[in-house]
Amino acid sequence: MPSTAEAGRKRLAVFKFASCDGCQLTLLDCEDELLALADTIEIAHFTEATRVSLPGPYDVALVEGSITTAEDAERIKQVRADSRFLVVLGACATAGGIQALRDFGDVREFAEAVYARPDYISTLEHSSPIAEHVPVDFELRGCPIDRGQLLEVITAYLAGRKPRIPDRSVCFECKARGTVCVTVAEGTPCLGPVTHAGCGAICPAFGRGCYGCFGPSRDTNTEAMIRLLRTQGHSPEQIARVFRTFNATSPAFLAASRAAAADPETRS
């Protein structure tokens, strides 16, 4: 990564907010493509990988993590201002992530539960996705994101076209993979029908139901999903929980968990 901008090269930057680092690690997990990619673009900012940090403007900024502090809510505005295309990566950046479970509790009580001196903690009551703070050009789903999809998104924006990322459900990927439906065959609870594709339907291939780590798909019928889970014998609390993991505050899953928890029929 050169210390000065090189003419003609597109500039890529990677930024982190509240997260586990797994989505930006996905870029370093592109072992076969990483050096070739670095030959054709300029990596201008990527703290996990380099000491070099060049100021904007950037052609593409990849952002991982959710907004949980007042400072980060300001910092993301600067990232947006510096970037032609802003692509956000993963469940934290697109839906608030696992740390959005604070939204169902009291963050001050959470701080007291974890830290001896909660008064030192500076944090927001909610963990919010990037799009709540600045306009976002593309949201790539997953906890974590898929490596192939990341490469497609980077390639697309560097080439100035839209990424080809299907927003259908995991069920389509199971069919494409030839996996027998775990719900039909074994009665295993599976969020595949309401979950965004992209992982390649890994869980059913390993004999477990999808646990929704890519968040809701485009046309999501969570009502039918809740009814199915109910007939499989799950309690309202259990049904609410399956929607309250890594994408708990994405609108469709939030509505579903509330409906499941509040539904008097579910409780009967």
Next chain:
Amino acid sequence: MTHKHERTLRVGSLARVEGEGAMHVRFDRAGRVERARLEIYEPPRFFEAFLRGRDYAEAPDITARVCGICPVAYQISACLAMEEACGVTVGGQLAELRRLLYCGEWIESHALHIHLLHAPDFLGYADGIAMARDHRAAVERGLEIKKIGNALMALVGGRAIHPVNVRVGGFHRVPTRAELRRFAPELRRALELALEAVIWVAGFDFPEAEIGHRLAAVVQGDRYPIDGGSQIVTDAGSGFGIEQFEDHVIERQVPHSTALYAELADGGTYLTGPLARYSLHSAKLSRHAAAAARAAGLGDQCRNPFQSIIVRAVEIVYAIEEALRIIEEYEPPERPWVPVAPRAGRGHGVTEAPRGLLYHRYDIDGDGTIRQARIVPPTAQNQAAIEAELSELVQRRQELADAELTALCEQAIRNFDPCISCSAHFLDLHLERP
């Protein structure tokens, strides 16, 4: 650097570490190091708080999200703790498969740290990609090792980051013998590459340094510790059962800082991770790993933190040999998991994450609801020792110009492969006093 007595070294944003942190070293008027701090500004994510009320079976998938670099460490520690709470021991081939998955994580994490994060310090580059312009073969070799580690994790765990196949009691699905055997040639290739990598890093120049702190690691029978163990030992010869962890490891808050520091109740600051594992357990290394360590000039112990890069390379060799052994001896178990019925109780789980000891403890109800969770990640345990090492290093090398000394400090921090994302025990820091 103009006025030595007013000298402050700062790195606003530490690069090539996992997570977000900074470094701050301050001298007093006499030119002594007043304070060296590894500052953590990773926002807290409150895992231990929102785990309360969740089901015991959810802990492996939820806690994996503490860290994208070492999710398997979190998954296995959580499983062990839940199984202990429920009075179940997972042994035999299921335990071997866990170790196999964990070997993949060691290979991946260590290969990443050596080649993309740490080696550039020794050879004078800003990053692994710049280093690849002059050392392309070495970087490509490292990436190939890393890729094979990731492939092993995907084979056993479904994917490399946040594997989906781990569950309390074992796995959702176990591989066939043929699936594992087919992977052996990849591992044999990785073994060759890893042995070359040991020789490569052993040729670097290592500043003189010696760890002045206790070293602590898990004991896993006669094996080099990875995926579990019931005892923790230190190089002072003391030891304790993992169920006594919270009696022996105390977390302290210092008045001028907001970070939590873990200390041994009887021995002050301590260090976990590759140096500790190697110094306490080098006799348990496999054939090629032991030979590689000797060829690299390591003795029975390694106390120079700069040489941790050699120990990591040796541990890659070990993890590959272990993976090959497990695959060779593998007989698919009858069931992918053993039933773990919930019961009210407390359970502990300790494993060796690539960067050090990871402790989980849960209290659960009779129906499996989590009442309390406690997670102590490796970097929380190492932080005080890292700062002390920094202090000592700066004191000793203060004749260096700021830029040089700052670079050396960054390198010294990366010696410990800190993973700042494991923010469960780090606080937001408010910096600088008048």
